[in-house]
Amino acid sequence: MNRSSDRTGWKTAVGVLLTGIMLFPVYWMINVSLTRDQDMRKSPPGLLPLHGTLSGYRTVLDEQLPYLATSLVVALGTVVLTVALAAPAGYALAKLRPRGGGVLGFLLLAAQMIPGIIMAMGFYAVYLQLGLLQSVPGLIVADSTLAVPFAVLIFTAFMSGIPGELLQAAQMDGAKAPRVFWSVVLPMSRNAVVTVSLFAFLWSWSDFVFANTLVNGGAHEPITLGVYHYIGNNNQEWNAIMATAVVASLPAAVILVLAQRYVAAGVTTGAVKD
Numbered sequence: 001m002n003r004s005s006d007r008t009g010w011k012t013a014v015g016v017l018l019t020g021i022m023l024f025p026v027y028w029m030i031n032v033s034l035t036r037d038q039d040m041r042k043s044p045p046g047l048l049p050l051h052g053t054l055s056g057y058r059t060v061l062d063e064q065l066p067y068l069a070t071s072l073v074v075a076l077g078t079v080v081l082t083v084a085l086a087a088p089a090g091y092a093l094a095k096l097r098p099r100g101g102g103v104l105g106f107l108l109l110a111a112q113m114i115p116g117i118i119m120a121m122g123f124y125a126v127y128l129q130l131g132l133l134q135s136v137p138g139l140i141v142a143d144s145t146l147a148v149p150f151a152v153l154i155f156t157a158f159m160s161g162i163p164g165e166l167l168q169a170a171q172m173d174g175a176k177a178p179r180v181f182w183s184v185v186l187p188m189s190r191n192a193v194v195t196v197s198l199f200a201f202l203w204s205w206s207d208f209v210f211a212n213t214l215v216n217g218g219a220h221e222p223i224t225l226g227v228y229h230y231i232g233n234n235n236q237e238w239n240a241i242m243a244t245a246v247v248a249s250l251p252a253a254v255i256l257v258l259a260q261r262y263v264a265a266g267v268t269t270g271a272v273k274d
Contacts, residue, residue: 026249033057033242040238056243064244067226070136071205072251074222077140078204079197082147086196087189090155091181095167105156108149119145120213127214134218142210147200158192159185198259205252223248 032040033056034049093101123142124133132138162185170180186193208224215221221229227244 029242029245029249033239033246035239037237037239053239056237056239056241057247059237059240060243060247064223064226064230064247067221067223068247070220071222071224071248074136074139074143075201075204077136078143078147079200081140081144082151082200083193083196085144086148086151087155087186087193088181089152090159090192091185093152093156094159095162095164095185096177105153108152111145111149116146116209117213120209123210124213134215134220136215136220139210139215139222140204142214143204143207144200146203146207147196150199151196154192154196155189158189162188194259198255201255202252 031047031049034052034054035046036049036051036053036055039046039049039051092098093105098104120142123138127133127135127138166184166188167180170184175183205222206224207222208228211222211225212228216225223244227241227248230244231241
């Protein structure tokens, strides 16, 4: 019993230590965001902002809100487009069994291995001809290409676990395939929808490659470019730079905390009970 308790204690201590090491950059980002300019180069650096200031956050709210608004629009648009494309595709692969479904699944896996910069250059060439450079819809479509292959695989795996008897009962009541999908399959796939939406939001929110390639210099730039430009223009105002990073991290962190139980259920797949 004592050996078991000692072993559990050591595991807990190691887990706490590793967690602290991984979270230290986040703590330091918050610490620097609250530090005054005159204390920034103090040696040794202060582990706590004893004379804290919110000037960095005031600067962020004055200058970065347009970037945050653009990121929010792009992220939500990416979520909607990803779910709209991936959910029916996952249903078709899981339940309708089309010809070539196995090949399509392999291609979806292969698509996730393509480097983002290669896809970005391809989009740049296409958008240049279509006049979609520096546009929000163009960025939404580009960001969706990161999420759709993963989303189709998640939906396919999850919807495969839905009992076929439920679908047959709906069909016996006269429901066609679209109605079965909308009224039966999609409500039962809530965990998968939340999982896909979360990952699509996070990928879009944190995207830099597509944003820098396709919308850099335009009227509507996401927060990743806002941080990038801000570092270049204000490389001495580290509290404002770190405050920008903190504010940019908050939406993703909040959404991840709120949706974690749905994500845990969604990534395990195959479950049909809430």
